Amino acid sequence: MHQFLQQIFSGLATGAIYASVALALVMIYRATDLVNFAQGEMAMFSTYIAWTLVNAGLPFWAAFLITLVVSFVGGMVIERVLIRPVENAPVLAAVIVTIALLLIFNSTAGWLYSYTVQDFPSPFPDRPIFGALITTRDLGVIAVTLVMLVMLFLFFRFTATGLAMRAAAQNPESARLCGIPVGRMLAIGWGLAAAIGATAGIMVAPVLFLDPNMMGGVLIYAFAGALLGGIGSPVGAVVGGLIVGVTENLVGTYLIASQLKLTVAFALIILVLVFRPNGLFGTAIVRRV
């Protein structure tokens, strides 16, 4: 029983990372109807920026904040320069562009920082608490994710910009008629997604260690989480991410050898989707004829 609870808590910590990346994916999907395959690599690149800053002697949290700002601006620039041209293009062109971005970020990071695995400092000490149920590091990761979620919720719920962004995502034409600069809102959405991804990258780097391929697996599980929750629903993304994290841990511990973990996780998700194609929290797509 004790081991079971332990696995659940450590699953929640990895799940919080998946949830963050899933949330970033959902934000971009809602705003631009686009699945951003480069989300993980963007987060990885941000993490390298944080790593450079920490190595330059900055205190951890200062490096963290600077990285968030740089990522936010970087995300906006990517949207304006690279995504804009395919904004109204068919889905496939946009998919190809984000896959190209994935390759470019991955390869550039390998070129700038080499493919050697780097240590990344954790702001939280790693020691067990509450009768060894959870480590302080896992608790810290969960806490940072929660704070981020609450801030996002407050932003979207109570600020004018947040309201405008929701309007722009829901109905771009009407929003534009109301005087909302829809293009700028999309850019902010990409910026926010990049910053959320950066947070996830920095939180996961002490566990996975930093290298250019660090986020590959995370991105896949985040996709799974986003799909499970329903790719249009932010709450769904978070819940889905957490479920995937816990499932991954439990399946790996109790059911089968870890080499098939990914396969089993996906078989489960496909099974869920066959019965609920729009995810747990997604709304069915209704079409007007």
Added chain:
Amino acid sequence: MEKPVIAPATEGLAGVGGSALSSGTARWIGILALIALAVALPFALSKYHVFELTMVIIYAIAVLGLNILTGYNGQISLGHGGFFAAGAYTAAILMHRYGVPYWGTLPPAALICFILGVLFGLPALRFEGPYLALVTLAMALATPQLLKYFDSWTGGQQGINLPKPVPPHWLGLDRDRWLYFVALIVLLIAIRIAANILHGRTGRALVAIRDQPIAAAAMGIHTSRYKTIAFGISTMFTGVAGALAAIVVGYVSPEGYSLFLSVSFLVGSAVGGIATIGGAIVGGLFIEFVPNLANDISDAAPWAIYGLAMLLFMYAMPRGVVGTLWPRIGRAIIYTGSKKAE
């Protein structure tokens, strides 16, 4: 506002099929010239270059399969590397274990991949757009893992070495050139089959489902049956390509069928011209040669160059090379033709 997966047909089906030159003879002369070139080329090139061209042909067959699914039916698949692997391992296991001659492995590979595709296509009916892309992405990721797991059949990490095919004596061709012609014949047959399917009733149904699913269903097109068939035909092509690749390379191992292979197919398909038959060949060229070119330009960050090439192609020619250029060439020829007639 829902975005189409690929640009819908604007100039009727002729434009989509890449057969803007339906005006008879000019088109046939062009096609025959291309075939003559393809037959003459291996005699002018070194063995290694012949091998590269054989791989171009094989990738073209795989991309052609993907074009049927993604281009004509609008279902994005990031998992065709998995079916390519299924075809390759079918050929490898049949040759290695049961001593089946290499040419005898293509029909079983086609059959098995058709069945797998139909089986995968059934749940895929429930996923649309990005959902399907992600589910197939998961399949691409699981492929190497599954291949390693069933190691009593697949040889696990070590993979399987295949016996070298022997070309018939009376032809007097060496192995590389013989395999090139085998691949070329399969490609021509595949193009013929694809053209027959796509320019007929089935093709019209597939395009109708892609562009106007509700209207298509209202007109009595059995949407789910056609979508499943499209999946099966598509994976059949890709599986045959996989079997050919295993025969030509003479070796299969799980690492050769990573996610990157699936991504390459989709990229080749989009760059070449997604809803065209000729685009498959351009796609094959892109998959085979651009990684090497990128490596020559910068061996520090080759994939960044590859990515940049993808971006350039997508911005300059969002409908792909053939999809963008072919109608223009067609118009030019028809224009000069009509001038002569005056």
